[in-house]
Amino acid sequence: MNISQPSPVIPPARAVTDVPPVVEEQLGSGEREDLVARIRTLLVERDAVLVAHYYTSADLQRLAEETGGCVSDSLEMARFGHASKARTLVVAGVRFMGETAKILNPEKRVLMPDLHAECSLDLSCAAAEFGQFCDAHPDRVVVVYANTSAAVKARADWMVTSSIAVKVAAHLKDQDKKLIWAPDRYLGDYVQKATGADMLLWQGSCVVHEKFKADGIRELKARYPGAAVLVHPESPASVIELADVVGSTTQLIRAAADLPNTVLIVATDNGIFHKMRAMAPGKTLIEAPSGGRGATCVSCAHCPWMAMNGLRGLRHVLETGENEIHVAESIRTRAVVSINRMLEFAARTGITVAGRSGD
Numbered sequence: 289m290n291i292s293q294p295s296p297v298i299p300p301a302r303a304v305t306d307v308p309p310v311v312e313e314q315l316g317s318g319e320r321e322d323l324v325a326r327i328r329t330l331l332v333e334r335d336a337v338l339v340a341h342y343y344t345s346a347d348l349q350r351l352a353e354e355t356g357g358c359v360s361d362s363l364e365m366a367r368f369g370h371a372s373k374a375r376t377l378v379v380a381g382v383r384f385m386g387e388t389a390k391i392l393n394p395e396k397r398v399l400m401p402d403l404h405a406e407c408s409l410d411l412s413c414a415a416a417e418f419g420q421f422c423d424a425h426p427d428r429v430v431v432v433y434a435n436t437s438a439a440v441k442a443r444a445d446w447m448v449t450s451s452i453a454v455k456v457a458a459h460l461k462d463q464d465k466k467l468i469w470a471p472d473r474y475l476g477d478y479v480q481k482a483t484g485a486d487m488l489l490w491q492g493s494c495v496v497h498e499k500f501k502a503d504g505i506r507e508l509k510a511r512y513p514g515a516a517v518l519v520h521p522e523s524p525a526s527v528i529e530l531a532d533v534v535g536s537t538t539q540l541i542r543a544a545a546d547l548p549n550t551v552l553i554v555a556t557d558n559g560i561f562h563k564m565r566a567m568a569p570g571k572t573l574i575e576a577p578s579g580g581r582g583a584t585c586v587s588c589a590h591c592p593w594m595a596m597n598g599l600r601g602l603r604h605v606l607e608t609g610e611n612e613i614h615v616a617e618s619i620r621t622r623a624v625v626s627i628n629r630m631l632e633f634a635a636r637t638g639i640t641v642a643g644r645s646g647d
């Protein structure tokens with residue numbers, strides 16, 4: 289008798305429809321200098337350190353580096369904060385980054401310039417719905433990307449970054465495990481193809497990366513035949529197929545510096561260009577098209593939530609102590625398990641994850 293297997297339930301990713309417009313901070317003449325001077329003083333007075341993501345403004349990245357903070361990806365931001373002696377971490381990025389910093393640094397105060405700075409991946413994956421989905425597939429190991437809330441990390445068995453996701457999935461496949469993957473369907477598809485693992489993919493996506501256009505990149509390649517294409521794996525498969533290098537933000541910056549090509553077509557948030565220019569001086573950096581034929585982009589190569597971080601907000605939270613990140617201890621103690629599982633795997637297998645987070 290032929291007994292057919294039941295079809296797996298398709299995950300109910302929450303549609304993220306209310307994407308805000310990208311609004312960059314506009315500063316009047318002299319205001320930038322005044323703000324920077326005031327923030328420098330406040331960082332010292334408040335025993336605080338600024339950790340900024342690569343996608344934030346050049347002003348914030350410059351200030352973080354000039355004041356002894358760091359500019360990096362989400363995991364390294366949290367790890368830097370852990371190593372720092374400062375009692376307050378000011379996280380310029382999006383909410384899940386502030387939460388990750390708090391999960392790994394519960395004894396420190398974590399502030400953010402704007403608590404409305406979200407992430408479409410995080411928003412697509414509400415903890416309650418995700419929990420129901422996991423409950424419906426109790427035979428599967430739950431693996432989540434860094435771009436998730438503390439509550440979703442608390443429900444997971446593993447948190448992974450993009451640099452280690454393939455290796456963790458391959459490791460679990462070797463143990464005959466089947467996986468749930470959330471929330472980015474494009475990164476999940478990339479990992480699934482690379483490993484052949486049995487993965488149920490949550491259907492979230494990044495509003496920035498999913499808009500890059502393969503046709504536009506092909507046209508650029510025709511115009512610049514010697515160009516290398518650098519792609520973040522949150523991009524669609526058709527774009528990843530054109531890549532010379534697929535990697536996380538830190539990996540793409542390293543590739544920009546190391547590759548012999550003098551022209552680079554870059555498919556990730558254009559905030560990364562500030563650091564890439566510094567690391568690859570003299571090279572021509574071209575933004576991969578998200579507009580042109582068939583364009584539907586709202587954010588157009590820059591994250592609207594990252595753009596909410598500005599010097600005014602930074603000064604305000606340092607002056608007032610507002611916008612503090614809190615993670616309930618019952619959630620934190622479970623979320624830290626999924627993060628530590630990845631860190632221990634990396635240490636055991638000799639894989640470096642420091643400075644190689646997903647976003």
Ligand code: SF4
Pocket residue numbers: 343382406407408409410435494495496497522557591592593594647
């Ligand atoms: S760029 Fe995409 S993945 Fe990164 S914070 Fe913005 S919406 Fe989230």
